[in-house]
Amino acid sequence: MNQIIKIKTNEQGEVSVSARELYQALEVKKRFSAWFDANSKQLIENEDFTGVPGGTPVNGGNGNIQYLQDYSLTVDAAKQIAMMSGTDKGREIRLYFIEVEKQWNSPELMLSRSLQYANSKLINYESQIAELTPKAELNDVFIETGEAIGVREAAKEINVKQNEFIDNLLNNKYLYRSAGSRGRLQPYKKYVPKFFVLKSGSVNGVEFTPQVLITPYGRQFFYKKFYAPDQMEMSV
Template sequence: MNQVIKVQENEQGEQQVSARELHKELGVKTRFSLWVEQNFKMFVKGVDFTSVVTTTVVNNGATRQIDDFNLTTDMAKNVAMMSKTTKSQEIRDYFIAVEKEWNSPELMMARSLNYANDRLIAYQKQHEIDMPKIEAFEHFIATGGAIGLRETAKEMQVKQTDLVDNLLNSKYIYRTQGRHGKLQPYTQYVPKYFVLKSGGTNSEGIEFLPSLRITPAGREFFYKKFFVPNQTELEV
């Protein structure tokens, strides 16, 4: 089939046509902006068409940006007939042929295979990215006992500041008031995720708060929640 107007596929696998190319091929005498205003009223933006910016070459050889629209082929064939030019019927028939070919069993199977292959490649790439994190996760889950924030961050192979910020922002811990406020867990997360090392009074008679420690269950939970929240699984 000869290509009358270029038909492209978007990321969702939908066929689309440039409104400017359609306007030109139809031989519409009305200027593009007025043609759009007259013919797009019955269609829904974001469903039947989307706004895009493209480029064109001007007389001095430079390029400038111009507004365009990507139309579904279904909208394009309707607009072709609404434009009522000598080529309207020919272009409508062309889009019908394009849709028929697009929906043939052979092309549908080819698209399905390409989609599955792309998913597999994406899964493999993500798995390679996640492997160091997964290995680190397996390491610290096997480690017993509650440990401090610094040791936890080192075990997770992340920055201590990132770990603390995540815990604070998600309201698992808080900072006590005062110039040297200490990090303390909210009581509902003790002793499942946190335990407290006993406080007391130092040699100068100054009381100090219990020190926060993160349990193995806490380390497992926070690592999954903050640092590997989207471990990829291949969908069948």
């Protein structure tokens, strides 16, 4: 069967026809807008037809591409318009649509479409799993490490810039600086020891300000909160 008008199919298996292609196939003499206004009076917008955003690309006479107003029609709406034309061409196009529907609804094609839809869903699921796998593996690292580490090491483990990580901790009030913008990082008390621990020490007998270390639980929490919010399940 020769293809008179292209039948388009979306991911949900719904078929449609370009109103402008139908207009050209019917060999209508009047302007497209006037023709469609007259023929769409018996149709329901968003049920029998929808507008095509941006229009349909058409090659102009000088080789440039023009985007012309168009509508997407259901096959039933296209059959109705063809029949309303009352011309031999209209009857030919209507019979063409009827034959297309017969083939479309054959058991073989219905099975083929079902398999294609199932395959597309499977590919989508596989891509989602592949995207989430690195995140899941990184969460395992936090647990396996089993010890608190410094902010620099934590940023490296999460694979983000240290300054960016620190800014997130400061802006979200998990840490503060002890003496202005250049002071040492210190945790708010309510997050110790759940997210942070303080490591004290001394050099040559002189004690220094306790170093802030982030616990495995804290690193997992901050990773999810700042960089994988779709995995966020924990609460403070």
